[in-house]
Each structure stands twice: as C-alpha cells, then as structure tokens.
Amino acid sequence: MYAANQTSVSASIPRAMQNTAAPAISLTGAQQNELLRALSREELLDLFVHLDLVPLEAGKRLFEGGGAMEYAYFPTNAIVSLQYVTEDGGAAEVAVVGREGVVGVTMYENERANCCAVVQTAGYGYRIKSAVLRQAFFSGGALAQQLMRHTSALFAQLAQTVAGVRHGSIEQRLCRWLLERLDRSLSNELKVTQEMIANMLGVRRESITCCAGKLQEEGLIEYRRGTVTVIDRHAMERRAGGCYSPV
Structure with missing residues (x-):
C-alpha cells in the first residue's frame, strides 16, 4: 500500500512512475494529504468515492491562468507551484502547495483560474472534480472549514511573497x-x-x-x-x- 512506505515512493520518483505500478488508492493514502487527514472518517469516506489517485509528473500543468479548473488536486508527496504568467510569457511564483493543501478549488460554476498551477516536484495526488468539491464545500462541516483555512493561509503566503520581493x-x-x-x-x-x-x-x-x-x-x-x-x-x-x- 502507498502509506506503507511513502519515503521510498517519493525518493524513487520519477523513476517509480516509469517502471512500477502506481501506489494503491486507500483511505490511509489519502490521509497523507494533511487537509484530508483533518476530516473525520465519515466525511473522508463521503469524499473518498470521488477521489482518483493520479501521478503528478514534474512540469505538468494542472490548469492555466484564465483557463477552466475542471479538477482540484490534493497532493501527497508532490509539490505544486502557483505562478502568475505575464503577457510576454514571463512567470513569477506567487505561492506553493504540497501535502498540506489543495489546488484548483472553485467557489463558482465556470470560474476561471487567476494563475497557472505547475507541478514542480513529481509525486502523487488525489484528484476530484471541482464541481463535486464545490458541492461538498457548500454542504458545510469540517471540509468547508479546512478549505477556508487553507485559502487564508494561501493569502498569507502571497502577502509574504510580495513583502519579500519588496524588502x-x-x-x-x-x-x-x-x-x-x-x-x-x-x-x-x-x-x-x-x-x-x-x-x-x-x-x-x-x-x-x-x-x-x-x-x-x-x-x-x-x-x-x-x-x-x-x-x-x-x-x-x-x-x-x-x-x-x-x-
């Protein structure tokens, strides 16, 4: 199972992606994402049926700035860079997300991304349709609280990034x-x-x-x-x- 040896899995990526089968999907594996681990077993079970374990290869773009966000991703051992891309193609990182959070959360139907998400460190993550996650959010409970806390942390990280550039x-x-x-x-x-x-x-x-x-x-x-x-x-x-x- 994935949870049995997470260190060896991360250490061998991306070679593990190329030469071996993907780690098995499990509740324990999903709980390697800290946001999912914060949910009660009942809430996680409700969400679990909508989760797919997917490889996240370095350089993979999960969504583009101005593009649709069909899926949200809960990384386990992958690291995702959120970047603002200028008209001339230049990019600057505004935040980074790993196993503590999620990328691709949408609060409104047909919402467009305000930045692009690029996998920077290869690994795995659990993918869910954004519409399903949005519906779960509006149902309330611990998931909604965790998503709001995570969004607040992202804003704090962005503010810290801006301050660092300036000072x-x-x-x-x-x-x-x-x-x-x-x-x-x-x-x-x-x-x-x-x-x-x-x-x-x-x-x-x-x-x-x-x-x-x-x-x-x-x-x-x-x-x-x-x-x-x-x-x-x-x-x-x-x-x-x-x-x-x-x-």
Whole structure:
C-alpha cells in the first residue's frame, strides 16, 4: 500500500512512475494529504468515492491562468507551484502547495483560474472534480472549514511573497524559497536547479549561483547539479529573516 512506505515512493520518483505500478488508492493514502487527514472518517469516506489517485509528473500543468479548473488536486508527496504568467510569457511564483493543501478549488460554476498551477516536484495526488468539491464545500462541516483555512493561509503566503520581493535580499528570498519546499518534502533533499529558482524569483541566474555558493561555503546547504540538500535548517531560517515564517 502507498502509506506503507511513502519515503521510498517519493525518493524513487520519477523513476517509480516509469517502471512500477502506481501506489494503491486507500483511505490511509489519502490521509497523507494533511487537509484530508483533518476530516473525520465519515466525511473522508463521503469524499473518498470521488477521489482518483493520479501521478503528478514534474512540469505538468494542472490548469492555466484564465483557463477552466475542471479538477482540484490534493497532493501527497508532490509539490505544486502557483505562478502568475505575464503577457510576454514571463512567470513569477506567487505561492506553493504540497501535502498540506489543495489546488484548483472553485467557489463558482465556470470560474476561471487567476494563475497557472505547475507541478514542480513529481509525486502523487488525489484528484476530484471541482464541481463535486464545490458541492461538498457548500454542504458545510469540517471540509468547508479546512478549505477556508487553507485559502487564508494561501493569502498569507502571497502577502509574504510580495513583502519579500519588496524588502528582502536575494539571499533571504532564496532561503525562503528552499524552506517552503523543505516544509512540503519528505526529506532534506530538493530536486531543483538554479535556473528554476532564478526564474521563479525573477532574478538573474548568476545571482542565485553566488548566493547558493555562499550558503554552501558556510555549511547551510550542499549543492550538486539539480539537487540541493539542506544541511542546517535553523541557520537557513535565521538567514531568511522576516522573509520566511511557516504559514
């Protein structure tokens, strides 16, 4: 079962997606998403019949800005980046969602997305039709409360991102960006590239290379091509300063 060995599953993705069968769908597996785990067993059972376990491959776009949101996704070990895309194709990350939450919630019929959602770290998630989730929300109960809390947390994360762009140094923003993914990861190893980080932060790659090199020299991280391992989380939090708080 998926819940029996979630660390090994996440560690082998995306290879596991290519060479082995997907983990089995189960109540225990669904509860690896913290929002779903917060529901009572009865509420989760009501929702469970509408959930499909799906692979979320790195780079997959779950929906586009201005597009329809047919499904909502509850990640388990995947990490999804919410990005605002400009008319000239530039993108900036506004928030990130992992196993603590959900992406694609709609409160109105035919509602359009105000940003795009891109899978940044491959893994799995539970998919549900947005219309079904919307109906469950308006039925009230713990699900509605959890969705409202999650929406509030997303707004707080967005506000923190904006404040960091205005007042934080590139090093502080880099530390915050890495910590946000560490919060949603099952290990201290992150599959990211300097180019990806630079694009999401809207800065030059050379700036990220310089800051990452400094953090590595001081023993906070270890960087190999395509992989960042966080060595000293507490020092990273101190270095991020006001740019980071675990919303």
